[in-house]
Amino acid sequence: MSSQQKKKFFKDVKHYFWDDPYLFRICADQIIRRCVQGQEAFDILKACHEGPTGGHHGANFTAKKVFDAGFFWPTIYKDAHNLVKSCDSCQRQEKISQRDEMPQNVIQVFEIFDVWGIDFIGPFSSSRGNRYILVAVDYLSKWVEAKALPTNDARVVVKFLKSLFARFGTPRAII
Structure with a gap:
């Protein structure tokens, strides 16, 4: 193995990690994706091209659906x-x-609790000491989680988000 090949190998290997039994890759968009091969890769590709949400799109869009x-x-x-x-x-x-062809609009496919909107409401005058309300809304189901809080600092947001993640899983996006 030449020195250039060694450099390329060590440069490429830092983008991968093993979490038994799967190999994962940290892609350029900083999203962790599971590495697949052989028949499993072909089945995934075929499902993204021909499946219920496939639509028989071109090669680039089909590859994007696999990445997504x-x-x-x-x-x-x-x-x-x-x-x-x-x-x-x-x-x-x-x-x-x-x-x-008729113009096509891309429909974003999200799972329930994948995207949350979060915001503070307040300040309110309160006799119980809670001056703010932190509200989180799931974009797909419109499920609302709200909590009355005395302050609107990062510490209470982190505690609220940890509680949210523990109950509903880690979302793809928080807006």
């Missing part, structure tokens, strides 16, 4: 391109030009 689902493998773009090229349904529809 939390998976990674080094040849994902090449494999997606080959899958689209070999997809019978896609090849039959290839002659339809984009100007003949």
Whole structure:
């Protein structure tokens, strides 16, 4: 192994970690994705292309859906391109030009409790000492969590979020 190959290896290896029984990769967007290979990778790719939410999109969009689902493998773009090229349904529809198609709006697919909105309300005058209300709303279900608090500092927010995460899991985003 040449010194350049060693440098490349050590540069690449820092993006991976092992959590038995899976290998994970920290991608450029700082999202941790599970590494897959072989038949499992093909099944995931096929589900993202042909499944109920697939839509028979192109190779790049299919690869993006795999990334959004939390998976990674080094040849994902090449494999997606080959899958689209070999997809019978896609090849039959290839002659339809984009100007003949209806405009499509991307629908964001989120799970319940994946995205929370959080904000303070107040200050209010209070005889019990609680001057603020911290409110969190799940974007999908519109579930509301609220807590009356004496202050609006970071410490009470962290405690509130820890309680929220313990009950509903860690969300993808907090707005």
